[in-house]
Amino acid sequence: MNGIEYDRLEPFQAAAAKAFVPVRVRVPREADFRAAIGGGTVNGVAVGRIAGTPCSVHRDARLIGSADPEMLKVALIRRGRAGVEQDDQQCVVRPGDLVAYDTTRPYELRYWDDFDITVLAIPRARLGPSAELIRRRSASPLPVDVTVRSVVSGCLAGLGADLDGLSPAAGMHLADALVSLVTSAFTDEAPERAEPDSALGDRVVAHCLANLSDPDLSVGSVARRHGISVRHLHRVLSGRGISLAAWIRHERLLRIRRDLSNPALAHRTAAEIAARWGILDPTHLSRALKAEFGRTAKEIRSAGPEAEPAQRRSRPAVEDPA
Structure with missing residues (x-):
């Protein structure tokens, strides 16, 4: 090869x-x-x-x-x-x-x-x-x-x-x-596979996840990107229980919390990490993290990496079938 x-x-x-x-x-x-x-x-x-x-x-x-x-x-x-x-x-x-x-x-x-x-x-x-x-x-x-x-x-x-x-x-x-x-x-054979009517919702979610770092990502920009009205966008996502602006905010805060707890990124300020995920004004960042996760940016960073649950192995490692 x-x-x-x-x-x-x-x-x-x-x-x-x-x-x-x-x-x-x-x-x-x-x-x-x-x-x-x-x-x-x-x-x-x-x-x-x-x-x-x-x-x-x-x-x-x-x-x-x-x-x-x-x-x-x-x-x-x-x-x-x-x-x-x-x-x-x-x-x-x-x-x-x-x-x-x-x-x-x-x-x-x-x-x-x-x-x-x-x-x-x-x-x-x-x-x-x-x-x-x-x-x-x-x-x-x-x-x-x-x-x-x-x-x-x-x-x-x-x-x-x-x-x-x-x-x-x-x-x-x-x-x-x-x-x-x-x-x-x-x-193809998954019984829970997405129905054709949900294709637009799938594209919207995928687009938002791929562009969380873009500070201009918003309900309006997403609607324009997909050629639909804001009202239609809300209707598409309502069946998934998603309020788009709140969902984008939550997804960004999840990634900011993850990066703040990463020792390899300790040299970066909270503002720099927030900017990486599309939040250019960090004025209320600690308050938002506290409301979402119960900890401020400083507390998340002091706590360090979150403990991961032990990996349980119910069976031995896969063996050579030969």
């Missing part, structure tokens, strides 16, 4: 972190380790082709930082077998299978054979409400045995490594197509 080849673990881990998110790779014997990684990013969607010798890939709570992008990863297994585990779900995937996992929560991948996979890393915001449907199916194989999944498989298998040379317009259309294909594959 095309891509950069590695015979040492440390530079390969660094390349994987740069392409996607930080992970820890373990191998039976480092002297035997070989791997290659290639790909690029198209309009925010990362596409990677990874091949290598047997290994395990771990993303535990210590590697998950507030500055990491919130993404759902979808992998097409081209060669080899793999075990995938996330939360209390685990499975074995084989060539031709699609499998998803969420970078915001710990996961573990085990490759028992020489492997070759294509990976898409899609920002959760691009998937809208479908992100939750796909998340529920994480660590569950989707064999390519129906038309939609066969199309997705063929598309992923045909992706080349030279993606950075695409024009902005071509990259935008390709990214939109990939997101649509993945959504179709993973929600």
Whole structure:
């Protein structure tokens, strides 16, 4: 395959972190380790082709930082077998299978054979409400045995490594197509999949999540962006129990609280963090955080990272089925 080849673990881990998110790779014997990684990013969607010798890939709570992008990863297994585990779900995937996992929560991948996979890393915001449907199916194989999944498989298998040379317009259309294909594959049989009438609401939510950092994001700007009146926008979202202005404010405060509690961002002022999430006037920030979460900005920062619940493992790590 095309891509950069590695015979040492440390530079390969660094390349994987740069392409996607930080992970820890373990191998039976480092002297035997070989791997290659290639790909690029198209309009925010990362596409990677990874091949290598047997290994395990771990993303535990210590590697998950507030500055990491919130993404759902979808992998097409081209060669080899793999075990995938996330939360209390685990499975074995084989060539031709699609499998998803969420970078915001710990996961573990085990490759028992020489492997070759294509990976898409899609920002959760691009998937809208479908992100939750796909998340529920994480660590569950989707064999390519129906038309939609066969199309997705063929598309992923045909992706080349030279993606950075695409024009902005071509990259935008390709990214939109990939997101649509993945959504179709993973929600095609879900009984709770979004109904056609909710498509506008899905687009509105996805647009807002992707643009929380824009200080000009507002009810009016969202309505204009989607070519509808403010009244129509409120009607679309009322069925979801969403008051848009309050919801945008809450989503921004959630991310500000997360960044304030991150020791890696201790050098940034509360005002700088608020500006990162679209709040340019921090005058009432502490009061807003206190009302929303019971703590001021100073108290959130003093408390440090919030304790994460212990990761319970109801079953042993997924074993080689051979």
